[in-house]
Amino acid sequence: MRVLLADANLDRAASVADRLAQASAAEILRLAPGESLAQAVSRHRPDVVIVDMARPDRDQLDSIREVASRHPSPIVLFVDRDDPAFMEAAIEAGVSSYNVVGTALPDVKPIVETAVIMFRRYRQVETELRKAEASLKERALIDKAKAKIMQERRMTEPDAYRWLRRQAMDRGRRIADVAVDILGGGLAVSRDRRGNHGDR
Amino acid sequence: MATDDVTPIRIGLVHLTDMAPAFVADAKGLFAAERVEATLSVEPSWANIADKLTYRALDAAVMLVPLAFAVALGLRGAGTPLVVPLSISQNGNALTVAPALADAIGPDVADAMAVGRRLAGIVAVGGPRLRIAVVHAYSSHDLLLRYWLAASGIDPVGQVELVVVPPVDMVAALKAGEIDGFCAGAPWGAVATQQGVGRTILVGSAIWRDHPEKCFGVTADWAERHPAGLQAVLRALLRAQHYCDDPACADEIAQLLSSPDRLGVPAAALRASLPGAAADGGVDVSRFAGAASVPRLEHAGWFLDQMARWGRFGAEVDRAALARAVYRPDLYEQAAGTKLVPMAGPERFCDGVT
Numbered sequence: 105m106r107v108l109l110a111d112a113n114l115d116r117a118a119s120v121a122d123r124l125a126q127a128s129a130a131e132i133l134r135l136a137p138g139e140s141l142a143q144a145v146s147r148h149r150p151d152v153v154i155v156d157m158a159r160p161d162r163d164q165l166d167s168i169r170e171v172a173s174r175h176p177s178p179i180v181l182f183v184d185r186d187d188p189a190f191m192e193a194a195i196e197a198g199v200s201s202y203n204v205v206g207t208a209l210p211d212v213k214p215i216v217e218t219a220v221i222m223f224r225r226y227r228q229v230e231t232e233l234r235k236a237e238a239s240l241k242e243r244a245l246i247d248k249a250k251a252k253i254m255q256e257r258r259m260t261e262p263d264a265y266r267w268l269r270r271q272a273m274d275r276g277r278r279i280a281d282v283a284v285d286i287l288g289g290g291l292a293v294s295r296d297r298r299g300n301h302g303d304r
Numbered sequence: 305m306a307t308d309d310v311t312p313i314r315i316g317l318v319h320l321t322d323m324a325p326a327f328v329a330d331a332k333g334l335f336a337a338e339r340v341e342a343t344l345s346v347e348p349s350w351a352n353i354a355d356k357l358t359y360r361a362l363d364a365a366v367m368l369v370p371l372a373f374a375v376a377l378g379l380r381g382a383g384t385p386l387v388v389p390l391s392i393s394q395n396g397n398a399l400t401v402a403p404a405l406a407d408a409i410g411p412d413v414a415d416a417m418a419v420g421r422r423l424a425g426i427v428a429v430g431g432p433r434l435r436i437a438v439v440h441a442y443s444s445h446d447l448l449l450r451y452w453l454a455a456s457g458i459d460p461v462g463q464v465e466l467v468v469v470p471p472v473d474m475v476a477a478l479k480a481g482e483i484d485g486f487c488a489g490a491p492w493g494a495v496a497t498q499q500g501v502g503r504t505i506l507v508g509s510a511i512w513r514d515h516p517e518k519c520f521g522v523t524a525d526w527a528e529r530h531p532a533g534l535q536a537v538l539r540a541l542l543r544a545q546h547y548c549d550d551p552a553c554a555d556e557i558a559q560l561l562s563s564p565d566r567l568g569v570p571a572a573a574l575r576a577s578l579p580g581a582a583a584d585g586g587v588d589v590s591r592f593a594g595a596a597s598v599p600r601l602e603h604a605g606w607f608l609d610q611m612a613r614w615g616r617f618g619a620e621v622d623r624a625a626l627a628r629a630v631y632r633p634d635l636y637e638q639a640a641g642t643k644l645v646p647m648a649g650p651e652r653f654c655d656g657v658t
Contacts, residue, residue, distance in 0.1 A: 142468065160470035162351040166380045167441035167468040191382070192359045200355060202381075 107215060108133045108150035108204075110141055112159055113226065120154075120222045127218050128211065141165060145204065152212055153202040154219045157195065165202055190217075197223040242280035249283035256293045311533030312341045313526070316353045316365035319346065319472070319567050321490045321577050322393040322518050322590045323366050324557055329544035331560055338536035346566070349470065350440045351380075357523055358384045364522040364537070366392050369607050370616075372521040374442040376630050377617060385524035389635035390538055391599045392518040392545070396577055396590040397445055397508030398493035401485030402478060405434070406503035416510040416654035420456025427463050437469035437477060437486040444517055445487040445508075447610040452511045455655035460614070478502050489517075490577030491569065494587050507588035513652040514591065516603045527635075538639035542597060549593035551580025597636070598644065602651075604631040 107130045111117035121132045133148045135141070142164040145153065155162050194200060194216065201216045246268070253264040271291065272279045285291035317323045326344060329335050335342040345362065347353050354375050356362040359382075369388075373379075376386045401409075409422040427434065438446040450460040460466060469477050474486045479501040486492070487508075496502035508515060520541065527534050547553055558575040561567045567574065576587045604627035611617060633644055 140469075140473075157352055157355075158348050160348045160472055162349045163440050163470055164468045166351055166354075166374075188359060188382075191355075192361065195355060195359050195361050200351075 105130045105152065105211065105215075106133060106148065106150040107131065108135075108144055108148050108153045109219075110135050110144065110153060110159060111156040113156065116156075116222065116226045120219050123218055123222055124215060128215055130215055142168070150204055152215065153204060154216065155200055155202070156223075157198045157200050162200070168204075194220045197227060199223040242283075245280055245283045245287065249286040252286060253293050309533075310339050310341050311530055311536055312343070313530075313533065313537055314343045314345060314361070314363045316356055316362040316367075317344055317346050318348075318350065318353065318366075319569070320396075320518075321561070321567075321574050322396050322592075323567070324548045324561060324578070324590075325392055325541055325544040325592055326366055327561055327566055328547055328557060329540045332544070332547070334540040334543050334547075335537070338540045340533065340536050340540055342537070342540075350442075354380060354383075357386065357521070358382050360523070362523075363526040364520060366518050367521045368440060368443045369516060369519050369603070370442040370444060370447060370611055371440060372519055372630065373604075373608060373611065373626070374616070375521070376626065377621065379442070379616060386521045386630060387524050387527050387632050387635070388519045388521055388599050388604075388630050389527070389534065389632045389639070390520040390541060391516050391597050391603070392520055392541075392592065394514045394517055394591040394596040395507075395509040395588045396489050396517050397448065397487060398490070398504045398588055399436075399449065399485060399487045399506040399508075400474075400478070400493040400496045400502040400504045401436075402481075402501070403503055405484055406505055409505055416452060416506055417456065419506050420452060420458070420654070423453075424457045427458050433463065433465045434484045435465045435467055435482070437467050437474060437483045437488075439468070439471050439488050441468055442611075442616070444515065444607070445489075447607065447614070448508055448511045448515065449487045450614055451610060452506070452654055455653075475499060475501060490587060490590070491573035494573060494576055504587075509588050511654045514595065516596075516600075517590070519599065534635065535639050538635065542593075542640055545592040545597050549579050549591060549596070551578075554578040554580045595647075597640075599631045599633055599636055600644075600647070601627050601631050601633060602647070606651075 107124065109117055109121055109132055111120065117134065121134065124130055124132050133150055135144045141155065141159065141161045145168060153165065197220045199219050203212060249268060250261060250264045253259060253267055254261060257264065257267065259267060268279060268282060272282045275282065282291065286293055315326055317326055330342055330344055347356070350368065350371055353362070353365045353367055354371060357365060357375060372386050372388055375383045377383060408426055409419060436449065438449060446466065453460040453464065458464060467483065469483065469486065471488045471492050474488050474492050475496045477483045478486060478496055493504045497504060522534065548557060554575055557578060558571040561574050562569060562571040575581060577590050579589060579591060581587065581589050605623065608623040608627055612623065637644055
């Protein structure tokens with residue numbers, strides 16, 4: 105079976121391809137650099153296309169059905185329309201698949217499943233990375249806000265942090281969000297505006 | 305039913321200027337005021353919108369009208385019943401071609417039919433077929449373009465080649481000579497012009513004046529489960545559409561949409577197709593309120609007739625019944641608090657058909 109693997113993430117594409125090659129007898133085809141999905145499909149004539157849902161040119165596959173009316177062979181289908189739960193899982197992982205020959209291939213599902221597992225694993229790593237980045241960014245914001253408080257209220261660093269924390273608790277908000285307000289001038293720090301705390 | 309319940313809804317969007325009403329309803333608290341908790345999800349492709357609606361990763365989307373029908377009919381694989389209780393926008397599309405082709409057509413042609421006749425003359429000479437890209441197989445762009453080509457005596461199937469290219473890749477494809485022209489929403493025509501790789505020869509509203517463009521599609525089961533919630537969502541969007549239609553708000557809206565977590569494109573490019581923008585050729589200005597928000601059965605009928613005309617489906621589809629099942633002016637009337645009146649005048653098409 106010829107499987108076209110279209111993934112913008114090169115690392116992931118390589119590991120999905122490795123995994124698929126181990127798990128099945130499928131021939132794994134890849135996109136040439138800069139090649140669009142439509143071009144790759146007409147060049148390779150694959151049986152199945154596995155595609156990263158983040159690719160904007162996935163829309164081209166919706167029109168391959170039209171090609172089919174002129175050349176009888178390839179018809180695009182969303183694989184596994186009879187298994188919504190599986191397709192939901194695939195979409196959640198960011199992968200979708202197309203059966204290019206139109207008839208259901210009995211051995212497609214394990215291939216798609218393998219891809220889904222790999223995509224999910226990558227997604228998890230990405231999410232963790234993003235969380236780590238966000239928390240670093242938040243820490244930098246809090247430090248900046250703290251510096252502003254220390255200067256304007258002439259406080260020590262621990263006092264400034266306590267003051268910041270108190271503002272967050274009073275408002276039922278996250279410290280980082282309050283820090284953003286302070287830096288943006290939306291929340292006054294100076295002593296004479298203290299009475300305004302109940303504004304929001 | 306408790307009226308103080310909060311309604312959560314997941315709405316899919318793509319990177320286009322005419323997504324403005326949904327962004328405005330969210331950012332300006334119009335959803336919140338109706339006790340709607342909207343999660344907006346900007347998707348990279350129309351295929352994602354369709355698949356996520358089908359598999360319930362989205363409850364609703366601002367989408368292309370023909371795509372809504374394609375999903376409802378299951379034309380692109382699995383589908384799901386949808387309802388369209390609201391139209392979102394009018395106009396906004398343009399046909400932009402390579403400078404050499406624009407030169408061949410000439411600079412002094414104003415109306416759509418004159419441009420079409422010049423193009424027909426070029427096509428008649430022969431040579432390789434002109435390749436023109438549209439944004440999706442099931443798009444208003446595709447149907448409007450085909451309508452105009454056919455009205456100009458050009459066979460859109462045999463005499464030109466229509467291909468699909470994502471809007472963000474249009475300018476690069478035109479520059480590389482992979483396509484001779486493209487029909488897409490704002491701001492891509494203006495971007496091509498700015499870079500000197502293309503010139504806009506026709507805007508969508510010259511093919512069908514004030515044509516319906518994006519619609520609000522909701523999965524039928526969500527609409528059924530949340531009748532009051534759907535009304536709240538529609539009221540918020542209607543209010544946002546009024547806001548978006550006010551030229552005085554256009555600068556603010558362009559700023560809002562330009563932020564990286566929304567559309568992430570320069571505010572000036574967005575401003576160019578918002579109400580009140582100068583109509584300086586190449587940009588078709590979108591409208592959002594009034595007639596632009598009404599989901600008329602006549603409009604559904606036009607799109608379905610054109611889809612059938614170009615072989616998207618056969619005689620097995622009962623178009624009138626499908627139009628009534630999907631387009632729901634009754635839900636619109638309820639939300640807007642008005643009774644629909646017949647259209648003020650006839651629809652105006654480039655070939656004089658009304």
